[in-house]
Amino acid sequence: MVQERILVVDDEEDLLALVDYNLTKEGFRVTCVASGEKAISEARAATPDLIVLDLMLPKVDGLDVCKVLKGDRATQHIPIVMLTAKTEEADVVTGLELGADDYITKPFSPRVLLARIRSVLRRKNQQPVDEHSTLRVREIVIHPGRHEVLVDGKPVDLTFTEFRLLHFLARKPGWAFSRAQIVDAVKGEDYPVTERSVDVQVVGLRKKLGSLGGYIETVRGVGYRFKE
Numbered sequence: 001m002v003q004e005r006i007l008v009v010d011d012e013e014d015l016l017a018l019v020d021y022n023l024t025k026e027g028f029r030v031t032c033v034a035s036g037e038k039a040i041s042e043a044r045a046a047t048p049d050l051i052v053l054d055l056m057l058p059k060v061d062g063l064d065v066c067k068v069l070k071g072d073r074a075t076q077h078i079p080i081v082m083l084t085a086k087t088e089e090a091d092v093v094t095g096l097e098l099g100a101d102d103y104i105t106k107p108f109s110p111r112v113l114l115a116r117i118r119s120v121l122r123r124k125n126q127q128p129v130d131e132h133s134t135l136r137v138r139e140i141v142i143h144p145g146r147h148e149v150l151v152d153g154k155p156v157d158l159t160f161t162e163f164r165l166l167h168f169l170a171r172k173p174g175w176a177f178s179r180a181q182i183v184d185a186v187k188g189e190d191y192p193v194t195e196r197s198v199d200v201q202v203v204g205l206r207k208k209l210g211s212l213g214g215y216i217e218t219v220r221g222v223g224y225r226f227k228e
Contacts, residue, residue: 004049004121005029009039009065010083011057019052022110023117036060040068043075050121052113053100054083055091063094070099079120083108089221093178096222102176103222119174119228137170137226139212151212161186162205165198169216174228176219198223 006028008019016032023030031048033039036057043051051069055062062082069075082095082103092103101120104113135142141150147163149156158166164186169177177185179195186201202224206213215227 003027003029005031005046006050006052006117007039007042007048008032008052009034009036009057009062010052010054011035012054015054018110019113022114026114028117036062036065039065043069043078044072047075048078050079050081050117050124052081052083052117055088055095056085063091063098066095066098066100079124081113081116081120092222093180096176096178097180123172123174135167135170137173138215140166140170140209140215142167142170151209156208158205158208161201162208165201166205166209166216169224169226173226176222176225178223182223 006023008016008023008030010016010019010032011034013034016034020030020032031042031046033042037060039051039053039057040060042048053062053065057065066080066082069078069080076099079102080095080100082092082100083106084092084095084103085106095103101123102116104116133144135144139152142163143149144167147160149158149163149166165182168182168185169175179198182198183195186198202216202218206216209215217225217227219225
């Protein structure tokens with residue numbers, strides 16, 4: 001069985017060695033590079049299944065690498081997990097908006113990194129969700145055609161914007177979305193959806209979902225996700 005190939009990009013030799021050791025031990029094929037330029041050329045030369053990308057790189061930083069790869073049809077499908085310092089929350093938001101799939105803050109546990117990588121690869125390998133098909137996530141059933149949501153078999157009365165918000169997040173459990181991404185996806189008609197009003201919508205949606213409202217998780221400094 002061919003194992004997935006991971007491209008790890010970081011300019012810290014000790015971190016590269018640590019990640020290389022742990023991923024290789026788990027059966028992944030690992031390629032390590034220490035610069036943004038090499039990351040771009042390596043991704044184009046031998047397409048990896050996933051990229052672990054540090055944001056703080058010399059010359060061509062991680063955000064520029066992400067922008068280049070996500071803007072190239074040959075590499076835009078490659079999932080990217082960003083490595084970031086806790087002080088780089090604005091960069092995390094920018095990275096997610098550029099198309100990165102997840103992020104992890106330094107310092108991190110190798111076990112946590114492995115779990116995040118497996119989660120992203122699992123989502124990548126899943127069949128795409130039909131936007132118009134009935135969606136069942138845990139105890140929630142969403143009928144896009146009927147604009148209906150059932151929680152434990154009982155209907156929940158949602159506004160247009162609340163419905164679109166719930167459906168958008170529930171289609172990709174575990175994915176973190178920035179408020180700007182949510183605004184672009186929801187485009188509410190009954191409420192002027194702005195980045196600030198997304199928080200208001202989430203509060204209302206959580207209340208209506210009752211005990212299941214906790215499935216909509218706040219991602220500090222980024223936005224929201226539906227619990228995986």
